Amino acid sequence: MTKPLTINPLKAKDFATDQDVRWCPGCGDYSILKQVQSVFAELGLDKDEVVVISGIGCSSRFPYYTETYGMHSIHGRAPAFVSGLKMANPDLDVWMVTGDGDGLAIGGNHMMHILRRNFNVNIMLFNNQIYGLTKGQYSPTSEEYKKTKSSPYGSLDHPINPIAFALGCDASYVARSMDRDPKHLKAMLHRSHKHKGAAFLEIYQNCNIFNDGAFFEFTDKATKADRALFVEHGQPLIFGKDQEMGIRLNGLQPEIVNLKHGLFTEDDLWIHDERDIHKANILARFSEISGLPRPFGVIYAIDRPTYEEVAFAQLDDVKSVKGEGNLDQLLAGNMNWEIK
Amino acid sequence: MTKPLTINPLKAKDFATDQDVRWCPGCGDYSILKQVQSVFAELGLDKDEVVVISGIGCSSRFPYYTETYGMHSIHGRAPAFVSGLKMANPDLDVWMVTGDGDGLAIGGNHMMHILRRNFNVNIMLFNNQIYGLTKGQYSPTSEEYKKTKSSPYGSLDHPINPIAFALGCDASYVARSMDRDPKHLKAMLHRSHKHKGAAFLEIYQNCNIFNDGAFFEFTDKATKADRALFVEHGQPLIFGKDQEMGIRLNGLQPEIVNLKHGLFTEDDLWIHDERDIHKANILARFSEISGLPRPFGVIYAIDRPTYEEVAFAQLDDVKSVKGEGNLDQLLAGNMNWEIK
């Protein structure tokens, strides 16, 4: 499909449908929706070339609210629909929306496989560490001993780390952002779109009804500077209200150092390298090392061929070697005989 | 259940059933079966306390050949059966058998979840990089561009790295061995058994019918010493025919160094530390860094509570706080009235 001329580029509001948005008032999903609509506009997307595909969950209502093509599919399987759609039409601009339950409980396997296969899609995993739509059960990303409707005495499951999981699945792109930092979120959505391949973006999202405040330490003015670390390729890992803290690697162990004390300077710090899988793996584990801030931004990004690219190249290859198929020849096969 | 006295410890052959073993002559599964039976004997296991649970595949025929309790379940779901069984009876000694298709294609999600939940089970993933039972299609671990029945022009999928995947799933124990090194395999099986929690053991297994020689570089006398690296906790990473090669970390990059040249000594080498997740993650990626040998042994092992342990503790806790449930009280509820 050739991209038609767009004379009047669309505005963010042009990407809003006429449907009432039915999330709870105050839900973090609103902000994400808004940023996505803005980014669609900023990217100058053609709404007829965009498809938003989701599973089931509060987050997965997303397609109903974006004025593009969209499919609200079934629970956990969005990656599979995306894969098939991309095989049918690799030119579409596909955005996938999923939740921590949809994408990591029932849908964990499809997530693994779409990541390793590297279809060219922008994946947004809304992580609110809870099942919202089913009214508040713990999810695979919920912290241990969480009291929820289904775990009145505390949950027992050790949570999955979405970033570590995605890296373990050989994702070509892994990033993290949050609902309450619109600027960062928009920047990350732009990057997702730019990435050719499966761009896995975890978005911390506040479910103010069933898990209010799960990420406040990273989003609240008071604590954000100390608890959130914004990584950028080629830049040292620095954080803190006055950018006074840094991270260095002591062997393989990340350590916080104070840049004010004069003992360490920026030169001692870990320089972020998106293409380094080992560094990415260590960053992924920051959440498990007490005291370390939580990394946001592009944790890992490399180029590798997309599945559809290779698949269509193979189709062309075979055609160029064997020639366009001839149906009569195919039906006849190699061995015939005649009855006269 | 109390473990009954075993007066005559069982021999390896006592763990063989009277069923004909139906793998192809020459299949690597035979060796694995033999080592498992020996290890069961060496561990002095009571066959009535052992349960072998598998999915579907050539490898998953395993339970029929071990004289213990066993379940040949359905494709990909063995981890779920294991989880339920462990919740019913945590004292059983459960061994799970799966294949690269069973455990990483259809069953990848259950694998993820049993690993993060850390049920106490010994998982053996027979990786032959092919679907054996269905007669030779590429699997999620098959190398790219592999020609198989279902990919006559070469497969397109980027393979999953089972070790990296397991680490990404927060497995508490990750190890690798091979069918053709009985001694090492036995040692690894002993370690699996010793580990409390989900012990993930990838076993390279030769499918001589559909993927013969996939691992010969690691198993053949001629190349094994140079291509296989046997890691041991607290020991430096050394390999080569004359143990002349070592691996050191240059920053985060593993490098091969020659110990003969006098430039490097053992002191410069990477000392294996099973408990270091960062090191484990780098070891997991050796297979993707050209020139590096393939690590075998325990890549990662830490202690964390098993799911069943915490679950039963919680049951006891609740009972100790609320007292054993009284059915009449439960039926009556909190609000009654009487019709006279």
Add this chain to the structure above:
Amino acid sequence: MGVTTIKEEITIKFAGDSGDGMQLTGTLFTENTAIKGMDLATFPDFPAEIRAPIGTLAGVSGFQLHFGSRIIYTPGDDYDVLVAMNAAALKTNLGRLKKGGTIIANTDGFDKKNLRLAKFEDGAQSPLEDDTLEGYDVFKIDITKLTRACLVDTSLGTKEKDRCKNMFVLGFLYWRYSRDLDPTIQYLKTKFKSKPEILKANIMVLKAGYHYGETTETFSNQVEVKSAPLAKGVYRSIMGNQALVLGLVTAAQKSGLPLFYGSYPITPASDILHGLARHKNFNVKTYQAEDEIAAVCAAIGAAYGGNLAVTGTSGPGLALKGEGIGLAVMLELPLVIVDVQRGGPSTGLPTKTEQSDLLQAVYGRNGECPLPVISISSPVDAFYTAIEACRIAVEHMVPVILLSDGYIANGSEPWKFPKAADLPAIEAKFAKERTGNGEHFLPYRRDERHVREWALPGTRGLAHRIGGLEKEAETGEVSYDPPNHEYMVKIREAKVARIAEHIPEQKILNGPEEGDLLVLGWGSTCGVIESVTRDLVSHGHKVAHVQLRYINPFPRNLGDILNNFKKILIPEINNGQLSKVIKSTYLKPVEQYNKIQGIPITKAELKAQILQVLKAN
């Protein structure tokens, strides 16, 4: 104090915004009603959204209560009284208010903003002001204002004050229906033990509402409903999902087996998981799996290990469990699969009720894969049928599908709950340990009911292998032998069929043994069928009601019963699924009445349908 009118039955619908506390108001009024000895049935009506924006149509939350001095079978068709806390609540519910019915409206909920949110036309007048409500008995009360006024001297903020509004309504209705405030005051005291200010406020407003009724002469009279001819005994109120939870716990206790419940949350089954998770002191293990497939497989694993294993879900989840259930059929292990049906197909109408998984339950697996299917017919029945499902599973070593639906799950009824001691035991038949070198253990040897023994891993001398491949009779070894396969298919079928000998004969719930029309129902249509047929029988119609609990196998006398009636009418909240099974089993023509709207069949609808069928006689 004016006259007191006596009524036989009344249906009230409490409707307001999700934040207006209508569920609590309804529940408290219900308890108050029950204590007075009336019979009743209730049904809540939640918005599909978690929290829809305040004041919108999507945000309306309702609670319907039907009570009376006679036996009550359903939460009622149309309402006698509608409490409408805002314009959206009125708009959504007016359609089912009876002609001449009473409306109690909170005028504050009908301001411009509320009208707009409720999608009244721009600039439209309030329906309280124009002629929309002509013919109804409308009581307009500015409940918000009155509540605030009553609390003017407290230190509560406006938000907190407004949260007491529902107590005003409740108090007002208590006066109207000649009720005692005490039980509610007691309840409030427990609930707000640690918040004395809130407690005081609630009680004040409750009383204010009561006095408002008493003093303002809004109503010229009070209404009283006498107690119903209920059996003597101690009662409680119970919802369907709750009763199911109690049934499962009871079955576990009565069988001496620990309960394992493996599930993945899904509306409207999730509350079973929530309920069971609270009962860990009954040795109940709940396991929230990563998906429905893992849930059923974990349950099979637990059954293999000797637990009373149950997995619960709704339609889409049952579809996913099909392959796993097939394995359970092959393994011949006890397992209960609960399906709380909802509107389908696909995601469908997740918060609405439907009976459309019957064919899936009976046929939805690969191969010849028969299993018992039984169904629940009311909230209280969920308790007994859950026990029965467990009994069949354990005593016949078979997976059992237990069908409930959204209407049963969330509806409630008074329940004369039994004594634990009066409930029969469930007998599991475990294979005994073997020492020495006797004959080989035969895991698939069967007793006269074709039932094999339950051989638990860990039992001395019974080591054996099971699996999904066809097995040799008796030994259970893998067998590709052609006649053996046929034998095993037939024996698995016979095992299920033979359960008919271990269940009661089908009873006729009411009506004659033979006659013009048999109304044959299953599941949540029970109440409406019973109510309508009783009415018709009392008017001399030769109509009877049979409600099926057992769908596979059917009770052994069902065929005879069907033969005794000229016509059979099968009302279902689906497109005719039981009809299909009845027709293929008994080759009898049946009339169908199918309503597929995600809501129950009303008495009026069913009555009209029955009369039409009778007339066509």
Add this chain to the structure above:
Amino acid sequence: MGVTTIKEEITIKFAGDSGDGMQLTGTLFTENTAIKGMDLATFPDFPAEIRAPIGTLAGVSGFQLHFGSRIIYTPGDDYDVLVAMNAAALKTNLGRLKKGGTIIANTDGFDKKNLRLAKFEDGAQSPLEDDTLEGYDVFKIDITKLTRACLVDTSLGTKEKDRCKNMFVLGFLYWRYSRDLDPTIQYLKTKFKSKPEILKANIMVLKAGYHYGETTETFSNQVEVKSAPLAKGVYRSIMGNQALVLGLVTAAQKSGLPLFYGSYPITPASDILHGLARHKNFNVKTYQAEDEIAAVCAAIGAAYGGNLAVTGTSGPGLALKGEGIGLAVMLELPLVIVDVQRGGPSTGLPTKTEQSDLLQAVYGRNGECPLPVISISSPVDAFYTAIEACRIAVEHMVPVILLSDGYIANGSEPWKFPKAADLPAIEAKFAKERTGNGEHFLPYRRDERHVREWALPGTRGLAHRIGGLEKEAETGEVSYDPPNHEYMVKIREAKVARIAEHIPEQKILNGPEEGDLLVLGWGSTCGVIESVTRDLVSHGHKVAHVQLRYINPFPRNLGDILNNFKKILIPEINNGQLSKVIKSTYLKPVEQYNKIQGIPITKAELKAQILQVLKAN
């Protein structure tokens, strides 16, 4: 050269160890037979194991060929000739050799070791030596020795020499049946183009076998089967799975849509994936998904994107796809789901055939979820029915289940293949792009067949959302409106029902228009029913044969046909699944003949059954 006997039909079973090359021998003999203008049918019989140990019973591989000068409907019940390359092959197959039949045995395969592996009793004599084979015509030939002797002057190793054994058998049979060696020599020349030594050896041994027959006077005579009255034209031989592959490719070409095949390997469906994967130059995209759920969902994604989307599997896989298929029903997108049935339930008998997924296909999804189900009745029919499935899916915007089975999948027949140009086109109805601000696009607006348009992402002006929640008529927006739901359930049903107007009326394959007995079949029972009923009709019985291709909806005249017969007999390789559907649809009593052994019904069995039913008349 002795006399030549003329026979009308012959069944040969080639049996040997997996390594003995019996599949190739059978295939070459089949081709040779076809070229001579005889009609034929074949069926291979693989071991369940990939490579069972040499010489064991589990390792026996067989190939059955039935050919004749009359029309051949099945691969034959019992064999006239059994080629047994070793003791295990004899043991496994002797039971189905006709009384007085011929055995060609390779004596070298009957040594002590082979006897032991074939589980003859310890120390037992060779069955070639004792009286086991009394009454049979036994030819004992030391094929191994003769082959080696023939190749003594070549440089081949013993292993390579022994691999030529099968050519000796083939040559021997060619003499016996008065055949030409040329086509086989041609074949060998292509196959071993790059291995001249092997080629030479094979030809030598082939000729040696032929000459052995000619010179040793083992047989007193040659046998000849004349050509059959087949329609004139050019033929090829084709297996069911292969024909299905060609049908799908043809449908793609005829609809102008790229083919997308999403699948997860499973016996006996995998060969469809393998076959399609070879046809990338026909723009065929094969996608090996991570499981069956991903396979069906990817196919739905591809359908959404405008491909002719197909997913294929066998029973357990179909169970897993249920939820996804439900979504496809809701989305109203074209999709073909192929189910190559195998023995169930659960993993069952994976390498054996069965027809036991019919009820799952018709009913195995949550909610009211109807879809067309059509079935294939022979290897060649797989081609045409696959096209028909695609036609219905695309022209009616609906997922279609296409039922095949293991017997069809692996069986083969001669096929007078059509010219591409003679096959009708399939018309997809795409929604057209819209520019400007006209009315809103209505994705669920329907035409007179109740079919919506296919609106592809990327089409200008059609942006819209679809999903699994119930949708509003026409607009497709989410709707919880009760009457709308009922309307949508009914319209989805009506859409499927209306397909009956777009399929042919049911034909009677043979027999009278009315009579004593209608034998009603579906799927792979076609051949045996046709063969037996023709026989009975020719003997004057008033028996007719109807074979259903369309199971949902049934052809519109089926009810009338059923009414024209006194009795209906439904033979099935299951426990009576079509019977259930027929009974619930037409309320007619039916007689069942059910064989559930993983193997086809034989002519003898069916004939006996029919005669019994007729007698009971």
